[in-house]
Amino acid sequence: MIVRSEKHIESLREGGRKLASILSSVACCLAPEISTIELDTYAFELIKKVGGTPSFKGYRIPGAKQPYPATLCVSVNDEVVHGIPGKRTLRDGDIVGLDIGMKYKGFFTDTAITVGIGRIAPESERLLAVTKKALNIGIAEARTGRRVGDIGAAIQQYVEGERLSVVRELVGHGVGKAVHEEPEVPNWGAHKTGPEIVEGMVLALEPMVTLGSPRVRVSRDGWTWRTIDGSLAAHFEHTILITKEGAEIITLT
Ligand code: MF3
Ligand code: CO
Ligand code: CO
Numbered sequence: 001m002i003v004r005s006e007k008h009i010e011s012l013r014e015g016g017r018k019l020a021s022i023l024s025s026v027a028c029c030l031a032p033e034i035s036t037i038e039l040d041t042y043a044f045e046l047i048k049k050v051g052g053t054p055s056f057k058g059y060r061i062p063g064a065k066q067p068y069p070a071t072l073c074v075s076v077n078d079e080v081v082h083g084i085p086g087k088r089t090l091r092d093g094d095i096v097g098l099d100i101g102m103k104y105k106g107f108f109t110d111t112a113i114t115v116g117i118g119r120i121a122p123e124s125e126r127l128l129a130v131t132k133k134a135l136n137i138g139i140a141e142a143r144t145g146r147r148v149g150d151i152g153a154a155i156q157q158y159v160e161g162e163r164l165s166v167v168r169e170l171v172g173h174g175v176g177k178a179v180h181e182e183p184e185v186p187n188w189g190a191h192k193t194g195p196e197i198v199e200g201m202v203l204a205l206e207p208m209v210t211l212g213s214p215r216v217r218v219s220r221d222g223w224t225w226r227t228i229d230g231s232l233a234a235h236f237e238h239t240i241l242i243t244k245e246g247a248e249i250i251t252l253t
Pocket of ligand 1: 056057059060068073082099100101110179204206223237
């Protein structure tokens with residue numbers, strides 16, 4: 001979407017701020033032995049408490065046989081994104097992606113982090129750091145006068161320079177009025193390509209990075225994406241608003 005009115009921008013900001021603090025509250029629960037469904041239940045309660053609606057629950061994508069059943073996506077280790085919460089319990093050394101979306105006062109925001117449980121391997125630590133920095137590098141490119149391809153090119157160049165791989169099959173996206181909107185925002189590609197970035201655009205930037213091959217495939221549940229080689233994957237996401245000054249991060253506490 002393109003937001004123009006100050007009132008709408010304020011609602012978007014308010015929702016983004018609330019969603020960010022909900023995600024940090026859920027992340028606080030991360031510990032060995034907790035099940036992924038418990039995290040989901042807590043996230044749902046927190047969204048209800050602020051007067052929002054979980055935007056992923058019931059969401060349909062072409063090809064998936066079931067609508068998405070949960071509030072959160074919880075993706076562990078070689079799971080890249082869209083892991084469905086369930087009985088699985090977390091263990092020391094796991095890395096866990098938490099992705100959450102909320103509709104609030106009519107506006108959709110979307111944000112994700114990846115966190116280690118207990119003590120994680122140095123390589124896992126590096127994967128998290130590089131993926132988080134890749135998101136920030138993408139955000140720095142997101143400004144008027146640039147094009148969407150500049151975001152992906154900057155992310156890809158940084159990640160591959162760190163000798164890690166960037167996932168191609170899944171992309172960032174426009175957001176604000178729906179879970180997913182135009183334009184697609186790939187985390188790879190070439191500078192000076194793709195749609196122009198203009199003031200008022202609301203985008204979800206979300207690099208997905210792996211320690212091994214970049215290739216991923218969706219599981220039989222129709223949702224959970226995993227790396228084909230079983231290597232670990234990380235994912236960070238923010239909703240941003242393009243202003244005259246540059247990108248404003250909407251999903252910060
Ligand atoms: N949050 C995901 C994204 O970042 C979308 C999840 S849709 C769902 O684009 F239905 F899988 F939850
Ligand atoms: Co998301
Ligand atoms: Co998203």
